Amino acid sequence: MKKQIIKVLSSLELAITCLSVLFILTVIGTIAQVKLGIFFAVERYFNSWVITWNATPNLALPVFPGALTIGVVLLINLIASHFTRFKLTKDKIGIWCTHFGLILLIIAGGISACSRYESQMALEEGERKNYSENSREMVFDIIDQGQPNQDRLISFPSTFNKKGAFLEHESLPFKVEITDYYPNSKLIKSQNRRTSHGLGEDLSVANIPISTNDNVPNLPAAYITILDTNNEILGTLMLSAETELSQVVPGFETMLIALRPKRVYFPFHIALDDFTHEKYPGTRKPSYFESRITIHNNEGVPELEARIYMNHPLRYSGHTFFQASYDKEDTVSVLQVVKNPSWLLPYIACVFTAIGLGIQFWQGFAKYRRKQKKEVNPNALV
Amino acid sequence: MKRTTLLLLILIVLPSCNDSKKPDISSIPKVKYLTYVDYKANAESKNETKNTIEGFNFSPPPHWQNQDASGMRLLSYVITEKEKIANFTLIKLVGRSGSILENVNRWRGQLELKPLTNTLLSKAINVMPSQVGDFQFIDIQRIQKRGEETDRILAAILHKDGSTYFFKLMGPHNLVGNEKANFVEFLEKITTASTQDKP
Numbered sequence: 001m002k003k004q005i006i007k008v009l010s011s012l013e014l015a016i017t018c019l020s021v022l023f024i025l026t027v028i029g030t031i032a033q034v035k036l037g038i039f040f041a042v043e044r045y046f047n048s049w050v051i052t053w054n055a056t057p058n059l060a061l062p063v064f065p066g067a068l069t070i071g072v073v074l075l076i077n078l079i080a081s082h083f084t085r086f087k088l089t090k091d092k093i094g095i096w097c098t099h100f101g102l103i104l105l106i107i108a109g110g111i112s113a114c115s116r117y118e119s120q121m122a123l124e125e126g127e128r129k130n131y132s133e134n135s136r137e138m139v140f141d142i143i144d145q146g147q148p149n150q151d152r153l154i155s156f157p158s159t160f161n162k163k164g165a166f167l168e169h170e171s172l173p174f175k176v177e178i179t180d181y182y183p184n185s186k187l188i189k190s191q192n193r194r195t196s197h198g199l200g201e202d203l204s205v206a207n208i209p210i211s212t213n214d215n216v217p218n219l220p221a222a223y224i225t226i227l228d229t230n231n232e233i234l235g236t237l238m239l240s241a242e243t244e245l246s247q248v249v250p251g252f253e254t255m256l257i258a259l260r261p262k263r264v265y266f267p268f269h270i271a272l273d274d275f276t277h278e279k280y281p282g283t284r285k286p287s288y289f290e291s292r293i294t295i296h297n298n299e300g301v302p303e304l305e306a307r308i309y310m311n312h313p314l315r316y317s318g319h320t321f322f323q324a325s326y327d328k329e330d331t332v333s334v335l336q337v338v339k340n341p342s343w344l345l346p347y348i349a350c351v352f353t354a355i356g357l358g359i360q361f362w363q364g365f366a367k368y369r370r371k372q373k374k375e376v377n378p379n380a381l382v
Numbered sequence: 383m384k385r386t387t388l389l390l391l392i393l394i395v396l397p398s399c400n401d402s403k404k405p406d407i408s409s410i411p412k413v414k415y416l417t418y419v420d421y422k423a424n425a426e427s428k429n430e431t432k433n434t435i436e437g438f439n440f441s442p443p444p445h446w447q448n449q450d451a452s453g454m455r456l457l458s459y460v461i462t463e464k465e466k467i468a469n470f471t472l473i474k475l476v477g478r479s480g481s482i483l484e485n486v487n488r489w490r491g492q493l494e495l496k497p498l499t500n501t502l503l504s505k506a507i508n509v510m511p512s513q514v515g516d517f518q519f520i521d522i523q524r525i526q527k528r529g530e531e532t533d534r535i536l537a538a539i540l541h542k543d544g545s546t547y548f549f550k551l552m553g554p555h556n557l558v559g560n561e562k563a564n565f566v567e568f569l570e571k572i573t574t575a576s577t578q579d580k581p
Contacts, residue, residue, distance in 0.1 A: 130411065143415065150409040159403050169405055188462035189447060198418040206467060246415040256415055265410055298411070 010080035018074045025067055037212040039136060047113055068113065075106045094363055097356030101349045108345030116340040119264050120324065123272035124332050128296065130269045132337040133261035135217040138241055140167055140176070141263070146254040155262065161220065174234065174249065176257065177225045182207045185221035187242050194223055198247040200238035222259055226250050264337065268303070268317065269296045275333040277326050289323045291333040308335065436474065438514065441571045443564045446470065461553065461561055468553025468561060475546050482507065482518055482539060485548070489522055489535050492552070510566070513573050515542050521562070523555060534558040536565045 008014060029045035036044065045051060048066035055061050065073075082099045086092050121132035137158050144152040156167050161181055168175035182205055190204035205221040221240040226249055228234055235250030239259035249255040271294045278288040290309040294302050295316060306314045313322040320343070324336035434440070435456050442448075446459035457472035480488075486507070487497035498506060510517040517538040524532045536558060538549040551558055551565050 143410075145412070149412070151412050153406075153408050153410045155406045155408075157403070157405070167405075169407075171407070186460070186462075186467050188460075188467065189445070199421070206462065208467065243421060244416055245418060245421050247418055256417070258415075265408060 006080060006084060009076055010084045011077075012081070014077045015074065015081070018070050018077065021065060022067070022070050022074075025064070025070065028064075029067075035212070037214040039214055040212050068110070071106055071110055075103065075110075078103055078106070091363065094356050094358075094360030097359060098353050099356070101351070101353030101356055104349035104352060105346060108342050108349055111342040111345065112340055115342065116338065117264065118339075119262070119337045121270065121321070121335045121337055122327060122332055123270065123291075123293075123335070125272055125275055128269045128271040130267075130298075131263045131265045132335070133263055135261045137262040138218075138220045138259060139262045140178075140222075140239075141246075141258050141260060142167070142172065142176075142249070143246065143256040143258070144254065145256065153263075153265075158262070161222075173229065174252065174255075175227050175229075177227060178222055179225050179236070180205075180223040182221045184208050184210045184218040185240065185242070186219070187221070187240055194236065195238045196235040197250045198237055199240065199243065199245060203238070205238065205240065220259060224257070264339070266317065266319065267298065269298070269300075270294075270321075270335075271296060272333055273305075275326065275330065277330045286326075289326065289333070291323055291335065293321075435472075437574055439573045440568070442470075442568060446564075456547075461551075461557065463557050463560070466554045466557045468551060468557045470549075470551045470565075473548045473550075475548070476544065477546065485539065486520055486522070486537075489520075489537055489550070493522060493524055493533055493535060495522065495524060510538065510569065512570055515540050517549070517569055519566075519569075523558075531555070536562060538569055 025045055029041050032045060033041040046067040049068045050062040050066050051064040052060035053063045078099060082096075082103075086095055086099075088096060117134070119132035119134040121129060123129060138161060139158055140156045140160060142154040142156075144154070146152075152171075154169055154172065160167060160178070161183075163178055163181045165178045165181075166175055167178070184207070186206045186208050187203045188206045189202060191202065192204055193200055193202075194204065195201075205223070211218050219241040221238065221242065223236065223238055225236050226234040228251070237247055237250070237257070239245075239247065239257065241259050241261070244260065246256040246258040246260075249257050272291055273294055274292040276288065276290040276292075277286060279285060280287045288310070290307055292305070292307055293314070295304040295306070297303050304316070306316075308314050308321055308323045310323055313320045315321075318339060318341075320338045320340070322336040322338065323333070325334035326332060327334060440457065442459055446461055449458040449460055454473050454475070455471050456474050457470070459470040461468045461470065483498065483500055483503050486503060490497060506520055508519045510519045517540050519536075519538045521534070521536055523534040532555050533552060534555045536551040540547040540549070549565075549569060551561060
């Protein structure tokens with residue numbers, strides 16, 4: 001039985017099946033981008049274990065394996081076939097090296113899918129910032145301004161973004177109940193006040209369909225109830241990503257709460273000194289973007305001047321800054337900020353694969369030469 | 383050896399998949415946040431700003447909510463009714479910016495309607511004289527099937543001083559229909575800064 005399982009797991013048929021399924025998935029995922037946009041297509045087909053189909057609003061049926069499942073099966077197949085078929089001998093060192101490179105490449109893909117984090121930093125000329133934002137991940141942030149030198153940020157991940165969730169932490173003197181949550185919304189004029197404090201005096205939230213357009217972010221909103229430690233209601237608030245507003249928590253003057261894009265803070269500040277955006281003559285098509293930036297440490301001392309332009313990102317302190325877009329008639333530069341702890345692994349994997357293939361080729365070539373010499377020499381004697 | 387290698391690989395990959403359910407706590411530098419008091423002050427000043435842009439004076443109906451106009455948009459309003467939303471935009475492009483037929487067919491495409499021919503366009507479009515020039519006005523809508531929620535577009539094109547101005551109201555069929563009289567009145571009330579100054 002055990003041998004049978006290992007045989008299946010290490011079979012060439014399984015490898016071919018996985019690669020075929022991956023090919024089909026790539027085609028489906030690429031076509032789906034037209035309707036879903038890049039972000040949602042990648043999430044649905046490539047960053048998932050299984051692809052589901054909503055038979056009814058409450059019933060999701062698995063219909064196809066996601067890229068993560070295929071990757072894991074392929075990885076197991078590669079490792080199993082490697083250990084069952086090849087022994088570490090001098091002749092097989094090239095195959096070992098190539099396989100190690102491929103295994104490392106798949107592992108790097110897995111680590112990257114789980115730990116890579118992307119965000120954006122929009123900077124106006126002359127502006128300085130120490131954080132970037134991910135408009136695809138909206139979070140509830142509570143800011144405690146009660147300390148003299150620094151603020152304390154308590155950021156609740158997006159898993160809390162649902163009706164009925166509670167935001168609570170041992171260091172907070174209150175808790176927050178999400179009374180209603182709208183993944184995409186619009187504020188509309190209304191006299192139906194649902195809040196006791198702040199926003200909502202003449203506005204209410206209209207639920208609108210989720211946007212799959214890559215250029216149109218979803219703007220969630222929520223109604224929340226603030227409760228004290230005895231579950232007494234202190235007030236109700238309306239939070240909306242549309243307003244970029246932080247609201248004072250009723251009963252706690254130094255506490256603010258906001259529903260906003262997740263922020264990634266850096267131990268340094270980036271200042272945009274100048275932004276250049278050139279277009280092809282007579283068209284609106286961009287031909288060149290460039291951001292000239294200065295990195296300052298937390299004391300405000302300039303540490304580095306750099307240029308970021310197309311295909312020339314800046315790598316600094318574990319982050320990579322790419323020139324991504326622009327806004328407000330060319331006065332705002334948008335940088336894509338990528339943190340990928342495993343960014344070096346694919347390069348190392350490729351080096352191993354290349355060396356392995358090189359050794360394999362060289363060994364084959366040397367064998368061929370030796371064989372040829374043996375065949376040629378007897379004739380030479382005649 | 384084989385088992386240890388497999389276990390090691392799993393141990394490398396699994397911890398990196400972190401679907402956290404705990405809040406992140408960090409210390410951040412002190413900055414000024416936009417609070418409700420600032421927001422209210424901004425909203426009031428926005429409402430007070432004159433609707434005078436590019437030498438035109440606009441008098442929108444009071445329930446049209448002013449929005450930040452960015453990019454090519456000169457004006458942007460939102461009209462709401464219960465949970466329905468319609469958007470008004472004014473866009474200016476230098477030059478003729480395509481024929482009227484091309485623009486109308488582009489809008490028809492947004493409603494998933496087939497393009498019109500020149501003959502059909504001439505029947506669909508109305509010329510609407512105003513103080514600032516002649517608008518080419520068109521009402522684009524689909525025949526609604528029972529229970530179907532479709533969009534409708536009211537649009538007007540004005541050529542003036544070498545530029546083309548596109549006035550467009552798009553939103554749910556019934557809401558846009560209810561706003562048609564307001565849209566027409568809005569166009570009729572547009573004046574140039576100089577004509578309004580005259581006694």
